[in-house]
Amino acid sequence: MSFREKLIVFVLIFVSLGNLFFWLGKIYLSSTKQVPEFGGTYTEGMVGQPIYVNPILAQTNETDSAISGLIYSGLLKSNPKSELVNDLAESYNISEDSKEYTFNLKKGVKWHDGNDLTANDVIFTINTLNDPAFKSSLRQDWQGVRVEKIDDYTVKFILESPYFGFLENLTLGIMPEHIWKNINADKFHLAKYNLEPIGSGPYKFSNFHKDADGNILDYKTESFEDYFEGEPYIAAINFNFYSNEQDMIDAYNRKEIGGISAVASQSGNSDVFRKNTSVYEIKIPWSFSVFFNRNKNVALANKEVRLALNLATDKQKIIDEALLGKAIILDSPFFPETEEYNNDIEKKSFDLEKAKKTLEEAGWKGGESGLLEKEGAKLEFNLLTVDSPDLVKTAELLKEQWGQIGADVEIETLAFSDIQQNYIKPREYDALLVGQDSSFNVDPYSFWHSSQKKDPGLNLAMFDDAEADKLIEEARAEVNRGERVNKYRKFQEIIADQVPAAFLFSPYYLYVVDAKIKGIEAEKINMSQNRFSNINKWFIKTKRVKK
Template sequence: MKIKTLLVNMTCALGLALAGSASAQEEGGNFVYLVQPEPPSLASFLSTSGPIGLVAPKIYEGLLDYDNDLNIVPALAESYEVSEDGKTVTFKIREGVTWHDGEPFTSEDVAFSIMEILKKVHPRGPASFAEVTSVDTPDDTTAIFNLENPAPYMLRALSGYESPMVPKHLLEGTDPRNSDLATNPVGTGPYVFEEWKKGQYILLTKNENYWKEGLPYLDRVVARFVPDASTRTAAMENGEVMYGAYGAIPNIDAVRLREMDGFSVSTDGYAMINPMALVEFNSTREPFDKPEVRKAISLAIDRNFLIDNIWFGYGKAATSALSSNFSATGLYKAEPEAYPESPDVDAAIALLDEAGVTPGDDGVRIKATLDLIPYGEDWRRAGEYMKQALMPLGIEIELRYEDVPTWLKRVYQDYDFDMTMNYFYQLPDPVLGVHRHYATSQIRQGTHFVNSSQYSNPELDELLAAATTEADADKRAEIYGQVQDILAEDMPVMNLFEMEFLNVFNDKLHGHDASALGAYGSFDQVWIEK
């Protein structure tokens, strides 16, 4: 017997309803929004870099989407069935969908995307689809996922942002890491890639053959790159751009714009991602190979100072390796000794002494470089704070701020760093967003946003594996409690605060918040009031 979950085509119904409410003069037009910084590529099947996520999901789609209440809604799969034992998931693939080059989208593309791309080269795909052993395609509109063990979290990882479906006919037999799709993407989404003028913009045009009747509304979507923060804000104020998310408009300007007529600020569209600001340590490099050093740095940081003075009150101090948002599912456990409410410099110095990291004649214990994620001025200011905060410990920090490709290569390809300030998405389930930080299997040189610390702990690996397949909620919570205990002691990654990103937008803009993915959504329902 099978447990069947049928997805009514809510997406098309919603699109038709909106089409009825948007008058003719509100359809069409050009929408310009900020992407900061410029994406290193558009290969979202290779990298989950934030700027890529702001553009690629307008081109590529997933099997499913999610509404703002986190309910599953159909996308390229119009329905799915989960077997009673949870080991078979059958997707009914939508008919009549074509790739932007005119080729039909079929179940063969689904099987190829999962087994050959997402499971092999995507940063999070190996965890999301770890239990998938094969995908059967008995016909063009049926894709049957065969699982070693039940994996209910997988159904939360099928958006166009998280798990894009890619064209088998363009990638089969090639090395996806060197694919032309990185700069000339071909998807099934509402917008077609038209032009990338480096250093200026990416232009997308309306997909005239899109499978959602009446959508998209817009004729053109332009992702604009503006390196200078003040210039980005000015562009918003004077109407050159209409939308900025993920720090494109610094919080210091966002709190000013929200008081002005014609602009709004919201925190909608981030429910799926659970973003966490953090510092990754290179656990293979002295003295950061010592847990005491990593813990000492955590004890010296005033997390609320970062939130209040750099992010202007948007955020919540981290208290564990897991976000407190996982409290709703019973998985979160506070670790107050590792994450104190206020800095404890004396305790930090004691830990350094215990580790044998003593001051030299100049009072300096450690000289190190902190690489900053190159995503704007807020991160530069946070780096300056870190530099100041660690001086009382005798830790002398040099800040390094490079462009996105250089930073990604340094951290995830060359492992040429001491510490790096970054942020990760913990996503709706720890299997999807947290395991990649810590599992030995996630030391995947050249893959972005995985275990760059090169941390390896066999005991933790066993716990993560057990948590992945444990169906009993209480037992799963107990396992994650042990995981958080170990990570509080070893601290390969130091969480700083649970982030609250802001959307800053012109009030004439509508439909940008139609999906739980927000700015990482497709923008197929965006329209501009005339």
């Protein structure tokens, strides 16, 4: 056989083998499917560091809340669509008068140390946070609530008066009585279990490392194989801690971490990050507004001024330029797409000419100072906001927009801690541009009831309206959803008429994760830690199985 003939035979054999492997591969792929496999490690960067990985102390620290949510379980939890679903609860029922909530616990749930979780743990957790000696910030949410043990796996909550939002309270992580019962209140905040917790959630504490100054550098958890919903796919969830966002981004791009807990809107473009990055734009009830303090500024005490400022606000331009388009417009204390949101109210859409006409018809005219004046009052005020890039840019755009109708606005930017202590607490500001953490299932009491005008209330507009107060109070106790919705829509009509604030936007929660992390389903979350709502279903590794 000549060399040419051998070459032809070799090529034919090579092509035949290639075709054989191609079709074998095609048959294999068509007869199998890819499914999650156990294994892998996900490391996330966060700003700050943990202090109390403890459900009844964690609420004031985002890092604590996130880690606590992995380690502890509540009676209920939020799913990726921000709907309440059973967690430790097998089932529950609510009495006709909505004052009694009876919960049946799942049996066989284990603590990370192997002990059984029972009703005793639920009773202990609630009684501990209700004891003022333990100084839990959650205590105010549980006033007027008693809890009783029915049997080892049944508990009953008894409310002095109905409250439609009570089920939200039951996402609280349950603590192990056998670990904490002998730790007195004066030692509670110092206990080692605040950083080395025993929970019942999908991940259990592994270890952490500190630097020479005592700062926690990282925090490691591992999957809990006896987790009652099944062992999580990812073997370990770890956290590295940084002093600022840019350090996190740099660490991510160096592949030191596989995700970033959150980034500001101005950092949310994918070209900022390394290849194969997913940036999840998740809806979250963060509400940013300008609150007008009518008690501190004469001009802002006039409704026509507040209305004109709203009309002169180009919200879409602010979102596009200050947040790179990563937000939705707000025009109410309630969020669009919720049932309570009142679509029938006429929106104060951007209209400069209408804004100018509103002021002119109300008697505001140019004075010798060059500013608009009315009865000796000048249209000028200070706008206070937090010293962060997106809010500073927002304030600058508002100054420019409001200047077009004759308002003289002076911007002051400070650290949030300074604003909180020296301005919000004593209510010493003309206009305040800040964000507020709310809920898609909004209870406006803390933000708009007149009893909340003084610190620690969150009525930053110093809003005071007897009819609005009555509607808020009635709605809180209304067990019929339809009736409650009607009351909240009437409340929004009062807000729209009185114009106590300029509602601006709700930014997306921007979650940056390496694209190899699969199974993330969060679309809408009430709190940032709820990004982990289905963490036990996330996966990195895969395998193929027969269809």
